[in-house]
Amino acid sequence: METVRNTQAEWGLDRYVTMITEGLGVTDTPSYTDITSPAIAYIELAEPFPLFPNRPAALLWDEAYGWAAAIESASGQDWVMVAYLGMEILPHPDMVVAFARRLQRGNHADGPFPPEFTACDDLHDRLAAYASSRH
Numbered sequence: 098m099e100t101v102r103n104t105q106a107e108w109g110l111d112r113y114v115t116m117i118t119e120g121l122g123v124t125d126t127p128s129y130t131d132i133t134s135p136a137i138a139y140i141e142l143a144e145p146f147p148l149f150p151n152r153p154a155a156l157l158w159d160e161a162y163g164w165a166a167a168i169e170s171a172s173g174q175d176w177v178m179v180a181y182l183g184m185e186i187l188p189h190p191d192m193v194v195a196f197a198r199r200l201q202r203g204n205h206a207d208g209p210f211p212p213e214f215t216a217c218d219d220l221h222d223r224l225a226a227y228a229s230s231r232h
């Protein structure tokens with residue numbers, strides 16, 4: 098993806114993440130987006146995953162691997178990926194919510210290894226489409 102900032106894509110990524118946080122009911126927890134290459138997003142979850150009850154949990158997204166579920170490392174300095182959604186680079190927000198819900202129920206059937214996606218040349222356009230849904 099280009100390193101040029103695209104306002105519509107920035108707004109789209111923000112709106113996309115907001116749709117996910119609203120679906121999960123975590124609008125009061127921290128989230129973060131950055132459209133610069135590589136584009137990333139972070140959503141802190143309110144509850145840990147049952148398989149890792151003592152570790153804070155989050156959803157992480159980047160333009161190379163898509164969505165992943167992560168737990169905070171023992172040092173509290175890094176995130177350890179425990180599952181990847183792996184469907185596509187930018188799945189519908191409802192699919193991301195369903196992924197998180199499965200993990201919150203203790204179902205870790207999604208793979209722990211990053212998927213191999215081909216470059217998504219239209220990612221900015223796909224993100225920009227979410228910006229128009231904000232009004």
